[in-house]
Amino acid sequence: MGLIKRLTDWIDCRIGVRGIVAKELTGYLLPANINAWYSMGSILLFIFGMQVATGILLLIYYVPEADKAFKSVTFIMNDVPFGWLIRMCHAVGSNMMVLILLFHMLSVLFMGSYKRPRELNWLSGFILFNLIMGISLTGYLLPWSQLSFWATTVATNSVSSIPVVGQFLVEFLRGAKLVGPPTLGRFFALHVTVLPLAIAGLIGAHLFFLKRTGVSTPPFGAKEGDSKWQGDAYRYEDHPGGIPFFPNYALQDAISIALYLAFFLSVVFFDPYLFFTRESFVAANPFLTPAHIKPEWYFLANYQTLKIFPNEFIGLSVQGAAMTFLALLPFIDRGDERHPLKRPLFMAAAIGGILLWIGLSIWGHYS
Amino acid sequence: MVNEERRKFLGICLGGITASAAVVVGYPVYRYLAPLQKEHAAGKVVIPEQEVPAGGARFFEYAGSTAVLVRKQGGDLVALSAVCTHLGCIVQWEKEKQDFLCPCHAGRFSSEGVVISGPPPKPLAKLPFVVANGVITVG
Amino acid sequence: MRQRIPGIMTACRLMITIFLVLLVILACPGLSAATGTDEIVCIQCHGTLPGKYAEPVKLWQGSIHQENGIACNSCHGGDPKDAANAMSPARGFLGAPKEKDIPAFCGRCHVGVLKDYLSSHHGKALGRGGPTCVTCHGNHKVFKATLDLINEKSCSRCHSFAQAEKIKAAMSETEKMIMTIETRTAGFKQQGIDTDRLEKGLFAVRNSFHSLFHTVDTDKVVAESARIRAELKKLDDLLNGIDEQLRKRRLFGAAAVAAALLAALLLHLFRKTFDRD
Numbered sequence: 001m002g003l004i005k006r007l008t009d010w011i012d013c014r015i016g017v018r019g020i021v022a023k024e025l026t027g028y029l030l031p032a033n034i035n036a037w038y039s040m041g042s043i044l045l046f047i048f049g050m051q052v053a054t055g056i057l058l059l060i061y062y063v064p065e066a067d068k069a070f071k072s073v074t075f076i077m078n079d080v081p082f083g084w085l086i087r088m089c090h091a092v093g094s095n096m097m098v099l100i101l102l103f104h105m106l107s108v109l110f111m112g113s114y115k116r117p118r119e120l121n122w123l124s125g126f127i128l129f130n131l132i133m134g135i136s137l138t139g140y141l142l143p144w145s146q147l148s149f150w151a152t153t154v155a156t157n158s159v160s161s162i163p164v165v166g167q168f169l170v171e172f173l174r175g176a177k178l179v180g181p182p183t184l185g186r187f188f189a190l191h192v193t194v195l196p197l198a199i200a201g202l203i204g205a206h207l208f209f210l211k212r213t214g215v216s217t218p219p220f221g222a223k224e225g226d227s228k229w230q231g232d233a234y235r236y237e238d239h240p241g242g243i244p245f246f247p248n249y250a251l252q253d254a255i256s257i258a259l260y261l262a263f264f265l266s267v268v269f270f271d272p273y274l275f276f277t278r279e280s281f282v283a284a285n286p287f288l289t290p291a292h293i294k295p296e297w298y299f300l301a302n303y304q305t306l307k308i309f310p311n312e313f314i315g316l317s318v319q320g321a322a323m324t325f326l327a328l329l330p331f332i333d334r335g336d337e338r339h340p341l342k343r344p345l346f347m348a349a350a351i352g353g354i355l356l357w358i359g360l361s362i363w364g365h366y367s
Numbered sequence: 368m369v370n371e372e373r374r375k376f377l378g379i380c381l382g383g384i385t386a387s388a389a390v391v392v393g394y395p396v397y398r399y400l401a402p403l404q405k406e407h408a409a410g411k412v413v414i415p416e417q418e419v420p421a422g423g424a425r426f427f428e429y430a431g432s433t434a435v436l437v438r439k440q441g442g443d444l445v446a447l448s449a450v451c452t453h454l455g456c457i458v459q460w461e462k463e464k465q466d467f468l469c470p471c472h473a474g475r476f477s478s479e480g481v482v483i484s485g486p487p488p489k490p491l492a493k494l495p496f497v498v499a500n501g502v503i504t505v506g
Numbered sequence: 507m508r509q510r511i512p513g514i515m516t517a518c519r520l521m522i523t524i525f526l527v528l529l530v531i532l533a534c535p536g537l538s539a540a541t542g543t544d545e546i547v548c549i550q551c552h553g554t555l556p557g558k559y560a561e562p563v564k565l566w567q568g569s570i571h572q573e574n575g576i577a578c579n580s581c582h583g584g585d586p587k588d589a590a591n592a593m594s595p596a597r598g599f600l601g602a603p604k605e606k607d608i609p610a611f612c613g614r615c616h617v618g619v620l621k622d623y624l625s626s627h628h629g630k631a632l633g634r635g636g637p638t639c640v641t642c643h644g645n646h647k648v649f650k651a652t653l654d655l656i657n658e659k660s661c662s663r664c665h666s667f668a669q670a671e672k673i674k675a676a677m678s679e680t681e682k683m684i685m686t687i688e689t690r691t692a693g694f695k696q697q698g699i700d701t702d703r704l705e706k707g708l709f710a711v712r713n714s715f716h717s718l719f720h721t722v723d724t725d726k727v728v729a730e731s732a733r734i735r736a737e738l739k740k741l742d743d744l745l746n747g748i749d750e751q752l753r754k755r756r757l758f759g760a761a762a763v764a765a766a767l768l769a770a771l772l773l774h775l776f777r778k779t780f781d782r783d
Contacts, residue, residue, distance in 0.1 A: 082399045258773055450706070451710075456713055471617075471709075473614060473617045
């Protein structure tokens with residue numbers, strides 16, 4: 001005990017850590033009525049860290065070359081000790097990241113936390129969402145299985161329905177007329193450098209916005225409301241009398257992460273094949289299209305939307321419009337009320353939208 | 368006071384779980400990174416030289432699968448895996464033609480194991496061997 | 507308010523562009539790509555011809571040959587890329603073999619089977635009313651051979667089923683072992699386990715087993731079955747080893763999940779001790 005105290009004293013004398021702890025951790029107060037949904041972000045941060053760690057480990061044995069990629073993944077899965085575990089954690093983790101991200105976005109939607117002055121938080125989060133989809137898509141190709149190859153063929157092909165430049169864009173994306181070794185090269189570069197760096201940067205921005213604006217007060221229960229932003233000048237939303245981030249809410253974060261881990265590990269150990277089809281374990285064959293190639297579950301709604309419309313470009317535009325609407329939500333929905341039950345129009349639209357998305361996904365799955 | 372004690376107890380439990388979690392995570396990562404051990408358990412196979420006549424072949428078990436020794440007309444010896452690289456059937460030595468034929472889909476290999484015709488994607492794997500005192504040692 | 511609108515409009519436009527491009531990258535349309543063997547001129551032309559000319563294409567689709575990328579030209583020769591000269595003998599076109607030439611036609615690839623067939627009673631009766639390959643296996647609609655090919659309906663076209671039934675009985679147990687190993691191997695393959703060695707081992711055993719049948723000699727079938735079963739036993743042991751390993755993984759997983767849940771519970775209790783402060 002004495003040694004730890006002396007060491008802390010030694011460091012504190014030099015860089016003043018106790019001051020930072022008092023200000024940023026124990027003195028960082030959160031709304032008294034904060035709930036577990038506020039810990040989704042911490043889970044996501046944890047997942048991102050895990051994806052980075054397992055990703056780096058996979059890089060040790062993975063070979064980003066069309067002739068060798070599938071073999072190297074098979075090698076990782078079968079010959080490297082615990083390679084199966086690391087690969088499964090990475091693959092299942094990517095799906096979990098999308099899933100928890102959806103929960104995070106839903107909680108923000110229903111508690112109205114996206115509303116001003118938090119437009120920048122919403123926007124940075126929304127871009128993060130798109131980047132996560134992008135990193136999932138590019139990662140999907142890397143094992144160079146039949147599933148990877150054909151799912152990527154289908155996904156990149158939809159770009160061709162853009163008038164005039166469509167064909168050019170498809171070739172530019174693929175690096176060739178068809179998906180092939182050049183595609184693997186560029187997707188690999190995006191997946192392991194560009195996208196993770198962009199995501200890390202945006203996470204930084206997202207947290208910075210959170211820190212500067214202050215944590216939003218949940219619309220349920222006790223009202224605080226005197227340090228409300230008025231739109232005239234910058235004002236930090238503080239929560240005097242709230243609960244400290246450390247140790248109280250940090251422990252809530254830890255509970256959420258432990259519960260997440262239990263869920264995640266049960267998928268990894270008992271049914272990781274939720275996310276794999278038989279084509280995932282067959283090497284890519286450009287001359288053999290497998291039947292029933294479906295995109296990942298989170299793209300099923302997009303996939304089905306494209307199929308509903310007679311013209312792919314209309315399908316694309318509809319999706320673009322929907323995504324733009326979501327991105328600009330805080331600029332469109334400008335009321336101050338944040339309690340979901342007092343926003344009937346919002347509730348109807350949100351529930352309708354979720355049901356539509358689920359319906360389209362199910363339809364896409366069975367079509 | 369009860370609260371203090373409970374907190375201390377739970378803290379110790381949590382510390383224990385964290386420490387064991389670190390070990391449980393650390394061990395697979397260590398094993399994953401540790402240099403891979405090649406299996407040398409295959410062992411060697413010894414075959415008397417006279418069992419491989421000129422222009423003839425001698426099949427034998429090697430490292431859990433089938434291998435073959437061939438003495439070409441010139442007298443040179445070759446040791447090859449006898450497992451066809453197409454779908455895994457065992458190739459047969461065609462003495463008249465001095466080459467290997469796979470009976471499953473007509474894959475043909477030269478006496479050196481090189482693909483001559485048919486569907487096999489790769490040549491037959493060559494095996495190392497030494498000849499000393501009239502005995503061939505494969506492996 | 508008014509002053510903000512142009513800014514928002516620009517932001518809107520920018521957003522629309524960005525998200526359109528992003529979505530475009532993400533979204534997936536239906537798939538109609540046809541590739542590989544489907545693109546050869548034989549199929550393009552014959553597939554659309556009326557009546558019996560289109561029949562071989564239909565029969566071939568779904569066959570073991572199609573599954574493995576063995577197309578028309580693999581057997582019938584010719585030039586699959588040049589519609590005008592596709593069926594020119596100068597390009598190696600063979601057409602359909604006469605009945606007595608069928609075994610040699612198929613035997614260009616299935617050499618082992620051909621040898622066994624020719625030395626059997628079936629093969630010796632070739633040209634004198636004896637069966638050829640297609641009598642039992644069909645021509646274009648060739649499936650992976652199973653024991654079901656030996657059945658009363660098929661055999662009794664020429665002779666009594668008694669002898670064939672004896673052979674079938676001698677083979678059935680081994681065949682069952684092969685089927686079980688095949689199913690289990692396929693199951694493991696879907697779990698990302700490298701089954702290449704198992705598959706090739708099984709293929710070789712199955713092949714030597716099935717070609718053995720073509721000798722139509724019950725004693726030989728019985729004698730050889732023992733050796734083949736020993737081979738199958740080896741494969742079975744490998745499969746059991748994998749099963750055991752997977753069981754261990756699940757056990758470990760259950761412990762990990764339990765530990766995470768326990769940690770969550772302890773953390774919850776731990777946090778409660780701070781609530782009362």
